Structures are given as structure tokens and as C-alpha cells.
Amino acid sequence: MHTISTLTSDQPEEPGAVPPGRLPASRSFRRAFDDLRAGVAARELWSHLGWQDIKQRYRRSVLGPLWITISMAVTAFALGLLYSQLFQADIATFLPYITVGLITWHFLIGCLQEGSNAFIENEDMIKHLPAPLTVYALRTVWRLMIMFVHNLIVYVVILAIFFPALAQPGYTIIEEGGIPQPGLNVTALMAVPAFGALALNGLWVVLLLGITSTRFRDVPQVIAAVSSLLFFMTPIVWSIDILAAKFPETGGGWRQYLYEFNPVYHFLEIIRAPMIGNVQSLHHWFVVGGFTVVGWLLTVVVMRNYRSRVSYWV
């Protein structure tokens, strides 16, 4: 959109002729950063569009966006009931565990799935209006954040009901052999920077997957194919104490690699642990921090090289 003159004119200008000098190249880091900056600055546009998407989805339904909350409540309650019995866990602690897990999972998988379609579904706009790509990525992340906040209502209700159980120091999620948890206290505030970290990572994931998917249309399919696998591999409906309790002599042994090598687990844990008063471990933050840095570096490089190609590819 706005680019600044870098022309050095040393020849007399003919009317109608293009002035001499080098014009700025499409492929430069400056153009990539300009896109990000201009995209963030168009806050009115992407926030409006994000809201519009939510309203659109529930238009003409009586309860509207409240359906987001209701469907989350039903799913969390049913799964919580079933799995707490399967794993002999106390429903008072297992239901909050599963609820926060599901809410966060929806945000994370949303970044992957909706992110890979972010530019494809905005094809018309991209081909008709010279807006920064970041606008469409922010629209997607903003929409997912709105969904997240709607789902938080379920968390608040469950917290109100089960607060005594969660606030008790030393509570365990499963009845036998569970890891004693510190219980809810002031460290719950760590959930706020954690959500910031999720959103920051969500943006690069959406940008990166969005650009890749416009060129390689198999990417959204791959993500759809592995998403349910990822759901069951991540400790959401099960907890890591269950695995550890099955093998008490080794504390799980090699089996802990099943979740430690899963990035989604770390992103989930930085926000779930504070929200239900579980043990907070710094190593999750290191993993998330590493992903933030490496992910953004990769995204900036991809933005530099392929940002201007997206309108050709969609």
C-alpha cells in the first residue's frame, strides 16, 4: 500500500516517463514487516470481520453465539463424566481438568485448521483489495479468541461449582497414585501471559500455514487427517498421572516421551496448569518460547519470499 520513495533522480524527467532509479523489490524483509505493521494497524477491519464471522455462523438461531458455550458445556460434561469413571478419578477435579483442556484444544486446533484455510477462504478479497495479508490472519486469530472467551464461561461455571476441591492444596486428579497438585492460588494469574503466548503463536501458525496452503492444497487435508490423532495423543481426556500410575516403578519411563515430544502438550500445559491449580513447570515455557522464536523467524522468511505470491496462488 504505502511505500516510500527511494528514487535517486539524476536525469531530467520527461513528462509521462518513468523516473530513473531502482524501485523497491517485492521480496524484502521490509515489505514483510510493512505487511505485519499495516495489518495490525487495520484493527477496525479485522476485529469487525472476526466478529462478523461469529455472528454470521449463528445468524437466525435463537441462542446465537451462546451455542458455542452450550456445545462446549455438553461435551465437557459428558466426556468428563465418562473418563473420570474410566480412570477412577474424582469428578470434582477431573471435570475442570477436561474442560480447560478442551477449551484450549479448540483454540489450538482452530489455529491449525482454520489457519490453513485463512487465505483460501478470503480468495475474493485478496484478489480485489490490496489489504495486507496479516489482516486475514488476524481475522482468523481474533475469531478463535472470541470463541475461546465464549467457552471460558463454561470454565467459570465449573470453577464456581468445584472451587473447594480445586483450591485444596495437595489434591490429585486421579484417586490412586496421582501427582499431588498445589491447588488454585495466586499463580493462576500465569494463565494471562500464557494466553498471550498462545495468541502470538497462533498468528505465526496462521500466516505460515495460510501461505503454504494456498500453494499446496494438500496441507489443509493433512491437518484435517491428523487432527483427531493429535487429540487422542495429547493429554486432554487422559492425564499424565494415569500413565505414570500404571508404571509406578519407573514413573512412566519411556512412555513420557509420548507426550513430551508433542508440542501441543506444552502449549496446553502453560495455560491449563495455572487455571486448575496444577504443578506449573518452567520447561513448558521453554518449549513454547522456542517455538515462538523459531516459528516467527521461519514465518518472516516465508513472508519475505512468498507474501507477494499469495494473490497469484489463491
Place this chain on the structure above:
Amino acid sequence: MVSIDVRNAYVDFPIFDAKTRSLKKKVLGKVGGKIGTDSKVPIIEALQDITMSIHEGDRVGLVGHNGSGKSTLLRLLSGIYEPTRGSSRIVGRVAPVFDLGIGMDNEISGYENIMIRGLYLGMTRKQMQKRVDDIAEFTELGNYLQMPLRAYSTGMRVRLALGVVTSINPEILLLDEGIGAVDSAFMNKARNRLVDLVKRSGALVFASHQDELLLELCTSAVWLDEGHVRQRGSLREVLTAYKGKDPYESIGAEAAKRLGIESSTPVGSGYTS
């Protein structure tokens, strides 16, 4: 100062889903850009070696056959397509009006659509709120503005879109053909607004097949043929070469009157375009 500089620019489209083999044979035809065959993915060279410069006050008409690259050139000038080879530089806020339906949402009300469309064209919410009444008055849609867009007829949609588009203050206005599918009474009103809009804008590039609109809005012209510039110059000169006859000879009486020129056709013969 607003300006667009494009130098030796190429726009090459990769066509990923086309069967490479069948397109390997070089396609020769009068319609469309050249289809390159040297790489694995077939490429359509929609624009080749375009060099042009647009400054404040320029009113450029784009003419050429279907598929000659007019719309692609407008997209290049707006910054939607960055040249695959060559370079371009755009200084100033561009308001591209290519398709009146774009950014319009069927499920939301006319008012909300005015808002969204305005935001897309680079206006702020506050600026649009000031314009809403003016747009409502122009479109004559009245209470329909509260209704979702899917209740609108095609003509009503065009009215709404034209209303929003002509209410903005663009620095560089890029218009594509196809604005004009409304009833004639409304068209006269829209025409005035369009002329006002062009007067307000810093620079204009207008692609059209309608000589009369071109004569009314533009001063110079560029003739595109198979993706490159065939001729450029004053509007009359280029149109004469393109159509093979002087555009003023076949102009309608009513339009001639509006343009303030002598018409050679008798009064009442209507439009020719």
C-alpha cells in the same frame, strides 16, 4: 503527491491444476495472454513488459479486447499483484473498484454492509458513520437498509455498492468495467456521483468498453493488446486507432450534449457504445 510507477513489469500466472501435457502445445489465439511452456507448471503471461507512470491529475482510460489484460493491469496498479519480473511502486491510498459485489455479505443488513465495504476501502468506522445518511439518501433504499442483503434485488445491490463506493475520498481511483448495470433513471444520478468521485480523486485509471463514459471521465488512454501496451496517447487518438473510427462520430446526441461537443448523429438516436 500520489503516483504509480511500473517498470518492465510482467505478471505471470502459474496454472497449477491445468493438465500440463495438453497445454504443452503452444496455444495461439487472439484471446488471452501468451501461455509460456518452458516450466513444469504452465504459465500465463498476462502482462508483458509494462512500463507506465501515473501522476496526480492523470485520468487514464484502458481499452482493449476481452482478455487483453485490462483487469490484470488494474490489479497490478493497485498492488494486489506485485510484478513477477520488473518492479512497481505505489505512493498513496488506492481505492480499487473492480467488482461491486465484493465485500458484500448476503446475511447482514445493508447498513452493516456499508460499514464493512467502507472499512475495506480504507475508511475508518467514524468516517463511514458520517456518510451513512448520505448513502441512504442516494440509494433510495429507505427501510430496506435494515434488511439482510439477500432480500435485495440485483439492481438494489448495485445501488448500495455504488453508493458506498462513490462516497469515499480516494487518492488513486481504479475503476473496472461493469459499473453501469442499473436502470437509466438511476444511472444518470450515479453518473453524476461518479463524475464527482473522479473529480475528488487524485488520479484515475478506468477500464471500460463504453466510449461515452471514457470520454466523460478520461483524458488520456492506453490500449492493451495480448498483455502489452499497443498504443498510448490522448483518449481520442487511442480510441480512433482501437475502434478504427473517431469516437466522436458515433456518439449519442444526449451524451454529446453533456460533453459539450457537436454531434453528427441526429437527436433522439440514443446511445451507442
